[in-house]
Amino acid sequence: MNNRLGKNLAQMLKGGVIMDVVNAGHANIAEKAGAVAVMALERVPADIRSAGGVARMSDPIMIKGIQKVVTIPVMAKCRIGHFVEAQILESLKVDFVDESEVLTPADEQFHIDKHKFKVPFVCGCRNLGEALRRIEEGAVMIRTKGEAGTGNIVEAVKHIRAVNSGIAELKVLLKKKQIIKLKEKAKEYRVSNELVLQTAKLGRLPVVNFAAGGIATPADAALCMQLGVDGVFVGSGIFKSNNPEKMAKAIVDAVAHFNDPGKIAKASENLGKAMEGQEIATLETKMATRGV
């Protein structure tokens, strides 16, 4: 409904870190560390992964509890395609809904028609086509999917690069004035010509784009930033580390100073053990492949 205002809120989050929190204590640590928003959920992705079964929207009481203790924006996740969970989250006045592959998808064919909502939506993507489809459905913020809950940055990097190269391709087509080929791209991506043209002209996604999934250290976060994202989501990487307070602050500092290796080095000192990482090949469930 009001696309513009949600887009603007996402702009205010740029350069920031959004942290997954499962209780008020976590939320306080996140705010103190300098998070620009928190994602309220019952279990961090690493625990969702190990618990198995169907993962759903969090209990409203849990979300309200987080809203009470922080002054920064509160986001919450609904299942892909589960527009009733989204309606519930909107009624709770969360500041952003994340239609997320970390939860078990509710619809194998359709994502939520996000234009019908007043609350803004962030969605995941693995490549430019997925990003543009989500934007056309009404997402006002994108996150490039990593493999959530693994502490392994490799998938995030792969997908950031995929989005970047998709955009680079459009830029070349525009420069060569190959309008027919741009239209073919729009068809391939199943989105409007206007959106493809707009993206080609801007040379970036027309909405804010964060990295998410697999970020476990300050260096991981800065890597994503240098690859061109506007900010980062950190899920399990903070509260599955040995010293969440320190890790949270260190990642905030690394994102703020992402181009300054000296400062990232300083942020990386004495953090203790980062979260346990997992090889992608050994995973039973790949979350990032959900919702294309």
Add this chain to the structure above:
Amino acid sequence: MFNRIGVLAFHGDVIEHIETTKNASKNLHLDIEVVPVRAKDIIHTLDALIIPGGESTTLHKLCEREGMWEGMKKIKNIFGTCAGAIMLAKVVHHKTADQKTLELMDIEIDRNAYGKQTESFEKNIQISLGNINAVFIRAPKIKKVGKDLEILARIKKEIVACEQRIGDSYYLATCFHPELTSTVFHEYFIKQVYRI
């Protein structure tokens, strides 16, 4: 001597402010270098600083960790939008326990007073500076201003933009985000900075 305005660049809508400031200086036919500010060592070289929208809690922490807090207080001209306005205020309601502000402007401001994101709004306002579309994102409300403050914009009774001159210092605060829709406020700020 060259003209130089900084935009605090850790977080928030930094690029939007940089672009708008560049456009505003172009409109005024002025040659101004607009620089992102992430380190304390350039603070003293700035004619003015712009503090963008974002989260005031995060901005405060990053400035303090960088050791630029006291230096920022000495900057002669500062313009703050939304979170930036909170950073300028002497008194802040609903701040977090460890949150500090620069305490430069004689205003009382209430964080997120318009409500959560679903209460964010935009409104066309007609003020002496011109006609502008004002975008309020989880915006703060200015509850009280000191005697020597000038009010620049109101919506009904609410003060949404104001300025203060103290000696040769100048501060400008807006609850909304002029950088998203207009160059009017940036042109006005530049004129005050360079006494045009």
